[in-house]
Each structure stands twice: as C-alpha cells, then as structure tokens.
Amino acid sequence: MTRIDSTPLSSTPRARLGRYPDRARVDRSDLHAVLDAGIVCHLGVVVDGAPLVLPTGYGRIGDVLYLHGSSAATSLRAADAEPVCVTVTLVDGIVYARSVFSHSVNYRCAVVHGRARRVDDDTEKLAGLRALAEHMAPGSWDHAREPTRRELAATLLLAVDTTEASVKVRTGPPGDEDDDIAGATCWAGVLPVTTAWGEPQPCPQLAAGVQVPGYVADRP
Amino acid sequence: MTRIDSTPLSSTPRARLGRYPDRARVDRSDLHAVLDAGIVCHLGVVVDGAPLVLPTGYGRIGDVLYLHGSSAATSLRAADAEPVCVTVTLVDGIVYARSVFSHSVNYRCAVVHGRARRVDDDTEKLAGLRALAEHMAPGSWDHAREPTRRELAATLLLAVDTTEASVKVRTGPPGDEDDDIAGATCWAGVLPVTTAWGEPQPCPQLAAGVQVPGYVADRP
Numbered sequence: 001m002t003r004i005d006s007t008p009l010s011s012t013p014r015a016r017l018g019r020y021p022d023r024a025r026v027d028r029s030d031l032h033a034v035l036d037a038g039i040v041c042h043l044g045v046v047v048d049g050a051p052l053v054l055p056t057g058y059g060r061i062g063d064v065l066y067l068h069g070s071s072a073a074t075s076l077r078a079a080d081a082e083p084v085c086v087t088v089t090l091v092d093g094i095v096y097a098r099s100v101f102s103h104s105v106n107y108r109c110a111v112v113h114g115r116a117r118r119v120d121d122d123t124e125k126l127a128g129l130r131a132l133a134e135h136m137a138p139g140s141w142d143h144a145r146e147p148t149r150r151e152l153a154a155t156l157l158l159a160v161d162t163t164e165a166s167v168k169v170r171t172g173p174p175g176d177e178d179d180d181i182a183g184a185t186c187w188a189g190v191l192p193v194t195t196a197w198g199e200p201q202p203c204p205q206l207a208a209g210v211q212v213p214g215y216v217a218d219r220p
Numbered sequence: 221m222t223r224i225d226s227t228p229l230s231s232t233p234r235a236r237l238g239r240y241p242d243r244a245r246v247d248r249s250d251l252h253a254v255l256d257a258g259i260v261c262h263l264g265v266v267v268d269g270a271p272l273v274l275p276t277g278y279g280r281i282g283d284v285l286y287l288h289g290s291s292a293a294t295s296l297r298a299a300d301a302e303p304v305c306v307t308v309t310l311v312d313g314i315v316y317a318r319s320v321f322s323h324s325v326n327y328r329c330a331v332v333h334g335r336a337r338r339v340d341d342d343t344e345k346l347a348g349l350r351a352l353a354e355h356m357a358p359g360s361w362d363h364a365r366e367p368t369r370r371e372l373a374a375t376l377l378l379a380v381d382t383t384e385a386s387v388k389v390r391t392g393p394p395g396d397e398d399d400d401i402a403g404a405t406c407w408a409g410v411l412p413v414t415t416a417w418g419e420p421q422p423c424p425q426l427a428a429g430v431q432v433p434g435y436v437a438d439r440p
Contacts, residue, residue, distance in 0.1 A: 014267070018294050039311050039413065040325065042262040044271030047234070050303035051264030051271050055311075055329055074238050083270035091259050091275075093418075096357050096436060099365040100349070101375070103357055105260065109275055129320070137316050137323055143406040145319040155321070173423040181425050186363040187433050188423040193259065198313075198412030203393040205401050206408055213407050216316060 014113055015166045025167040028063075034110040034167055035060050038088035039136070043067060045079045045116075052078070058086070059131030063162050065112060066119070066128035071156045079116040079158055086112040086160055093192045097174035098184040104170060106190060112165040119157040128157050139215025234333055235386045245387040248283075254330040254387055255280050258308035259356070263287060265299045265336075272298070278306070279351030283382050285332060286339070286348035291376040299336040299378055306332040306380055313412045317394035318404040324390060326410060332385040339377040348377050359435025 007028040009015065017024045025031070040055045054075045059066045065086055069076045093106035119125045126147075133141045147155065174188050197219050200212045227248040229235065237244045245251075260275045274295045279286045285306055289296045313326035339345045346367075353361045367375065394408050417439050420432045 014270075014272070019290050019292065039314075040309065040327075042264075042273050042307060042309070044262075044264045044273035044305075046266055046269070046271050049266070050234075050333065051266050051273075051305040052234070052331075052333075053262050053264035053271075053273050053305040053307040054331065055307065055309040055327065057325060070239050072239065085264075085271040085273040087262060087273040087275065089260065089262070089275040093421075094259075094357050096360055097364060099367075099371075100353050100361060101365075101367050101371040103353060103360065103364070105277060105356070107260075107275065111272075111274065113270065113272075133320050133323060136325065137314050137411075140316055140323065140406075141320060144317060144323070145321075145400060145404075147319075147321050151319075151321040173421070173425070176423075176425075180365060184365075184427060185430065186360075187430050187436060188426055189432075189436075190421040190423075191357075191436055191439065192418030192421065193415060194418045195413060195415050198414045201313075201393070201410040201412065203396075203408040203410075205393070205396075207404060210405065210407050212409075216407060216409075216411055219411065 010164045012164055015164050023168045023170050025169055030167045031110050031165050034108045035088055041086050041088045044085035045075055047078045057136045059135035061131045065160045066132050068155055068157045071154050076156045080118045084116045091193050093190040095174050095190050098176045098180040098188050102174050102176045106170050109168045112162050114160040116158040116160050119159050125157050230384045232384055235384050243388045243390050245389055250387045251330050251385050254328045261306050261308045264305035265295055267298045277356045279355035281351045285380045286352050288375055288377045291374050296376045300338045304336045311413050313410040315394050315410050318396045318400040318408050322394050322396045326390050329388045332382050334380040336378040336380055339379050345377050
C-alpha cells in the first residue's frame with residue numbers, strides 16, 4: 001500500500017473543491033495516504049430521500065474501498081447499487097486565530113463519490129474482508145479464526161471505486177488578515193490533536209499465558 | 221452544558237437502531253455527552269440525488285446544533301431547508317477478537333436527523349457562532365476579534381434541531397462465541413485509541429511576549 005501512485009484524481013464537478021481550492025491535493029497517492037491513515041469512514045447513503053451518515057470500518061485494495069456490515073443493516077442495504085459518499089477525516093489541530101472569523105482546523109479529508117457494488121463472489125469477498133480486517137486490526141487475520149460460510153453469508157460487503165474523489169488538507173498557522181496581526185495581543189497558533197494507541201487491555205477470558213503480540217503492542 | 225437532561229430521545233423508525241439495539245442509549249443527556257465530546261461532525265446532505273458527506277465544526281445550545289461555513293459553500297447551501305444528517309463519532313478502541321467475525325470497534329456515535337434551518341437573525345447568528353467557537357476553541361471568543369458585519373454576511377449558519385436522534389455506544393471486551401473462547405491461543409482484547417492535545421505551536425507572527433493562555437495550554 002506504500003507504492004506511490006501519481007495518477008491525478010478525477011476532476012468531475014462534484015469532486016472539484018469550491019472552497020479553498022489551494023487546499024486540494026490532486027495525486028492519487030494523497031488520497032491513498034489519507035484513506036490508509038484513517039480508522040473509520042463515514043458512509044453517506046440516501047434513504048427515503050433523506051441523507052443517512054454512519055461510521056463504519058473499511059479497507060482498501062488498490063483503487064477499491066471495501067466496507068462491511070450485517071446483511072440486515074438498513075444503511076448497507078440502502079447503499080447496494082446506489083450512489084454513496086465515503087468520507088475519511090483526520091483532525092490534526094485546532095487553529096486559534098486573532099479574529100473569530102479566521103479560526104480554523106488543521107485536517108486531512110478524503111471524499112469518495114461512487115456507486116456501491118455488493119460483493120457476492122467468494123474470492124473477492126474474502127479478499128475484501130481480509131483488507132478490512134488488516135486495516136482495522138493489522139496482523140489479526142493470520143491469528144484469528146477465519147469466517148465460516150454462515151458468517152460470510154451474514155456479512156454484507158460493499159465495494160466502492162475511488163476513481164471519483166477529492167482530497168483536502170489544511171496545515172500551518174492561522175491565516176489572519178494583516179490588519180488583525182498588527183497590534184494583536186491575543187495568542188494565535190495551533191493546538192495539535194494527537195491520536196495514539198493506549199495500553200492493550202486483555203480480554204478477561206483470555207487463556208492463561210497468552211502475551212500481547214507485537215502486532216498489537218507495537219502497532220504503528 | 222453539563223446539566224443532566226433525562227428526557228428520552230425520540231423513537232422514530234429511522235432513529236431506532238436496527239442492529240445491536242442493546243448498544244442504544246436513550247437519554248438526551250447521552251446524546252449531549254457525545255456531541256459535547258466530539259470535535260467535528262460529518263454533515264450529510266443530498267445533492268442532485270446523491271449523498272454528500274463533509275466534516276465541519278459545530279456547537280450546541282440546548283437542543284440545537286449550529287454548523288457554519290462559507291455562504292458560498294455548496295454543501296451548506298444544499299442543506300438549507302432540506303433534510304440533513306449530522307453524525308458525531310468518537311473511536312475509543314479496536315476490539316481484537318478470537319474470530320475475525322467478532323472483531324469490532326469501541327465507539328460512541330450520535331446521529332441527528334433533521335431539517336437544516338438557515339439562521340438570519342443577527343442575535344441568534346452571533347449566539348450560534350459563539351457556541352461554535354466555544355466548542356471548537358473554548359475561551360477564544362472573549363479574546364479574539366468578533367466578526368464584522370461583512371464577515372457575518374459571508375458566513376452561513378445552519379441550525380439543526382436534535383429532537384430526532386440516536387446514540388449508539390460499544391464498550392468492553394470482544395464478544396466471541398463460547399466455542400471460539402475455548403482453547404483459543406490468539407490474543408484477544410481491546411487496543412484503546414486515545415486522543416489528546418499536543419504542545420501548542422505559536423503562530424510565527426505572534427507578537428513578542430504573548431504567552432500561551434490557560435484556555436489553550438490547559439484545555440481539558
């Protein structure tokens with residue numbers, strides 16, 4: 001997943017940034033970097049004419065995102081063969097400016113527009129679920145029990161092509177107007193937001209003698 | 221915002237949880253707790269029949285959420301007087317199970333269904349923007365320059381009533397089946413995800429002698 005792909009992102013009207021176009025990233029590798037750094041995405045679907053936005057896990061194989069859930073989940077069933085929007089956001093800092101109007105947030109955000117495709121082929125389904133497990137809990141697929149046929153049937157896997165996507169990134173200090181900078185007495189700057197892994201909490205029913213494995217303890 | 225409100229949440233069909241109903245929280249104070257703990261929300265709107273999901277800042281006054289952006293922003297203009305979905309998600313941990321199927325995520329999630337109302341009244345607009353600033357950057361409103369009339373006009377503020385909402389929370393260890401627990405040799409447990417504030421980064425153009433204020437340095 002670290003291969004650099006400098007194919008430019010598509011430039012359809014809805015994938016083009018209207019606001020702050022200077023914050024756009026246009027390389028596919030930028031899209032992959034944001035998608036790979038996120039933990040959950042927010043899946044948007046239209047149900048009875050109204051939007052529904054739910055968080056869900058995901059994984060990526062090349063240019064395809066895989067999302068899953070119960071075969072009975074309303075949101076996923078509503079998404080099948082329909083237009084969806086998959087958004088991954090990482091908040092990096094709060095930008096304190098000298099004027100309220102210039103307050104901002106440092107962030108990385110990927111927005112994918114596509115039509116969800118329900119995956120029924122067993123080989124692709126297993127590969128997609130593996131990518132998903134490896135994104136959410138790297139290293140676990142090789143150690144946990146694989147899904148049974150019944151579990152696979154109870155799982156709905158959706159594939160979303162990432163061809164039509166936009167990436168927006170804000171970094172750096174506040175962008176106050178010169179008039180506000182001159183003579184300002186209030187503090188201005190960035191308060192970083194950091195996300196880290198805590199101390200692993202073993203399951204109370206963990207078999208005696210099972211140590212925390214490196215893929216959990218040393219998760220990057 | 222710490223007042224306990226035990227009014228039950230509404231129970232419309234779309235605000236009722238279809239999956240894992242045992243994860244539902246039904247008190248309004250639970251909704252407020254999730255909304256107050258989040259940093260950004262994901263706003264879902266329908267544009268040309270397709271969903272659009274974008275991250276945005278927000279603030280809360282009682283049972284009303286305020287979201288803002290540029291008066292020219294497509295997403296906000298599309299939301300005005302239309303059905304929207306506002307989702308706030310906090311990821312608390314990755315749940316490593318003994319079976320891939322039982323892998324999960326510990327999280328808190330609030331989903332608000334409503335119709336966005338554009339705020340044009342100056343008094344409500346200033347109060348909503350203040351709530352938003354105080355949510356994103358507590359303490360800053362009293363120290364930064366307030367919006368000018370021109371800046372107010374360039375800002376679109378939307379109000380979303382939180383009456384119709386659902387809250388879903390997962391906590392605790394993996395929920396493996398008994399058959400998987402017996403004799404399992406792989407590690408199972410929770411890897412917590414922690415979010416914290418980093419070291420404040422002063423703006424390079426900060427006036428000499430301005431110290432990091434307590435509302436930034438000691439932000440809870």
